[in-house]
Amino acid sequence: MTCRETKNLLTAYVDGELDSAGSLSIESHVQGCASCLAELENLHALSSAIQNGGLRFKAPQRLKKNIAAAIRAENPKAARIFSGWRWASALAALVLTVVVTWTAATRWATSSQETLLVNDIVSSHVRSTMANHITDVASSDSHTVKPWFAGKLDYSPPAKDLTEQGFRLVGGRLDYIENRPIAALVYQRSQHIINLFVWPSTNTGIRPEDELTRQGYNLIHWTNSGMTYWLVSELNPTELRECARLLRE
Numbered sequence: 001m002t003c004r005e006t007k008n009l010l011t012a013y014v015d016g017e018l019d020s021a022g023s024l025s026i027e028s029h030v031q032g033c034a035s036c037l038a039e040l041e042n043l044h045a046l047s048s049a050i051q052n053g054g055l056r057f058k059a060p061q062r063l064k065k066n067i068a069a070a071i072r073a074e075n076p077k078a079a080r081i082f083s084g085w086r087w088a089s090a091l092a093a094l095v096l097t098v099v100v101t102w103t104a105a106t107r108w109a110t111s112s113q114e115t116l117l118v119n120d121i122v123s124s125h126v127r128s129t130m131a132n133h134i135t136d137v138a139s140s141d142s143h144t145v146k147p148w149f150a151g152k153l154d155y156s157p158p159a160k161d162l163t164e165q166g167f168r169l170v171g172g173r174l175d176y177i178e179n180r181p182i183a184a185l186v187y188q189r190s191q192h193i194i195n196l197f198v199w200p201s202t203n204t205g206i207r208p209e210d211e212l213t214r215q216g217y218n219l220i221h222w223t224n225s226g227m228t229y230w231l232v233s234e235l236n237p238t239e240l241r242e243c244a245r246l247l248r249e
């Protein structure tokens with residue numbers, strides 16, 4: 001694992017959201033990397049500080065008096081306005097705090113949700129190549145692959161044959177991502193396996209980047225006509241982009 005990959009997963013690790021393989025790779029990386037270890041310790045400290053409420057303290061009465069006195073000395077008129085608006089500004093500060101906290105928490109949750117989804121996709125890809133379970137239906141004929149999914153899924157994934165363009169359709173497979181069965185279409189370019197995961201879009205608020213690299217794999221993501229597509233392979237980004245372009249055509 002590289003430092004970047006590790007750092008991307010640290011939040012999920014601290015929140016206990018990684019599977020055991022993911023946790024193990026984080027733990028073995030930080031044993032040999034001072035920079036990632038420091039970041040991990042910061043996250044642990046932050047998370048326990050938030051849990052203990054140690055970040056919250058009350059301003060001393062003396063500080064309030066000093067501020068009021070300083071304003072009075074500078075501008076008596078402003079001081080009256082200040083005292084009149086005290087409650088309004090306290091309320092505004094409270095609202096601001098709630099909004100900022102909520103936004104940060106939502107962002108945090110969304111980014112670890114995205115990390116988990118991308119992890120899931122990469123794991124499924126790796127599993128399919130390692131367990132030698134690349135396809136459930138092996139055929140380069142889209143008229144064989146497409147109907148195979150009927151009755152197994154409540155949607156019909158496209159199974160475009162791109163053999164002539166250099167991306168041979170190898171077959172299809174049922175996979176499991178985001179706690180639901182989904183369609184995986186499998187393509188091959190020279191010795192490289194390419195998985196195309198397809199499922200109906202759900203509005204989860206996750207807006208991943210269109211192109212990412214995780215754990216040495218390249219991923220391209222898009223949505224079209226209510227479907228979410230994830231293309232993943234160890235193939236170089238240029239050729240994978242070409243594959244995505246042909247699939248989207």
Ligand SMILES: [Zn+2]
Pocket residue numbers: 002003004006029033034035036037
């Ligand atoms: Zn590192």
